[in-house]
Amino acid sequence: MDHATRDPVTGRMTTGHEWNGIEELDTPIPRVVLFFLVTTTLFAIGYWLLMPAWPLGWTYTKGLLGIDQREVVARQVRDAAAERASWTSRIADASFAEIAADPALMRHVRDTGRTLFSDNCAVCHGTEGKGGPGFPNLAADSWLWGGSPEAIAETIRVGINDTAKETRVSQMMAFGRDGLLQREEVLAVVAYVRSLSGQTLSTPDQARLPAGKEVFDANCVACHGPDGKGLHDLGAPDLTDAHWIYGGDLNAIFNSVQNGRVGHMPSWEGRLSPTEIKLLALYVGTLPGAGR
Structure with a gap:
């Protein structure tokens, strides 16, 4: 049978329970714990009374304050x-x-x-x-x-280039792929287009400029204009600035002329x-x- 004794260190009574020489003190619950327990209980009761809280099947308690969060x-x-x-x-x-x-x-x-x-x-x-x-x-x-x-x-x-009835329509033809220009003509007009935006050209490309201008005047002016600045009525981009949709390096421009472009919005x-x-x-x- 367990017997309560007084702990010599704390001076508190034990509960009389002992496990492997360890005795359990009969320590009371701290007052601060009781304080918060009472406080939260009173808060819960107050909230239940003042605010909508309890479900009642098809409705709920409205609370004394009549507050409706949905409203x-x-x-x-x-x-x-x-x-x-x-x-x-x-x-x-x-x-x-x-x-x-x-x-x-x-x-x-x-x-x-x-x-x-x-x-x-x-x-x-x-x-x-x-x-x-x-x-x-x-x-x-x-x-x-x-x-x-x-x-x-x-x-x-x-x-x-959408399905809307009034959509803006614009497309660049595939001059090389469809046989409208020969490869040397494509290379020449690419060199000329690069020169319009002030790019540095290799010696072979510089030699292509006169032929490139002829190709440009014959095939590109209708959309991009004689100065290469583009036409808003046709959605043709300005070729003289540094802003390129598909890239402005030699390979990108060659690909545009060779295979054409068609955007979509x-x-x-x-x-x-x-x-x-x-x-x-x-x-x-x-x-x-x-x-x-």
Whole structure:
């Protein structure tokens, strides 16, 4: 039978239980533990009484304060929608120039446009709009179809080489693959195109420049213009700057002339509202280096 004894070190009584010479002290629960136990119990009871808490089958206890979190969230959503409508309606009704001249509206364009761009455009053009192989750099002020807000909005709306009825259509022919130019003619016009953007040419390529200009004038001027700066009406890129969609080195340009190019951008009409398209067009113009 266990017998309680007094512990000589602490002076407390033991419980009388002993295991392998180790006796268990009869230590009381610390007061701080009792304090927090009582406090949390009172808090729980108070919460149950004041707030919605207990399910009752098809309903629940409403609480003495009558607080409904679902209604709180619904009210916050309504307030946010009303606040958003106060400026989206102004953007929908105003011209691009009027919006650009209004600092308050442009703050909304930058904030909301950044989200729209990240959700819909960044997968191809990158989060900063700098593009990549096959996707134009929107921050370079080098536009295929024009860089005005109106032109950008129209491109977003109808897309490029898409199935939409009004889509923009543009394609570069495969001059080498389809036999329109001989290999030496392709090499000559590639050398000439590289010279337009100020690239350093090898001695053989420099010798090809006169022939390259003749090939260019006969085959490329219709789209890229006599000076190589491109035509927005046809979506033909500027060949005189340093911004290349598919790369501007010798191999990339040769591949473009030899095999042709055809890009694609989906039409966003129907997936984005007219106001969202307007916001995106304005936001693209605010990208660093976009020229506006």
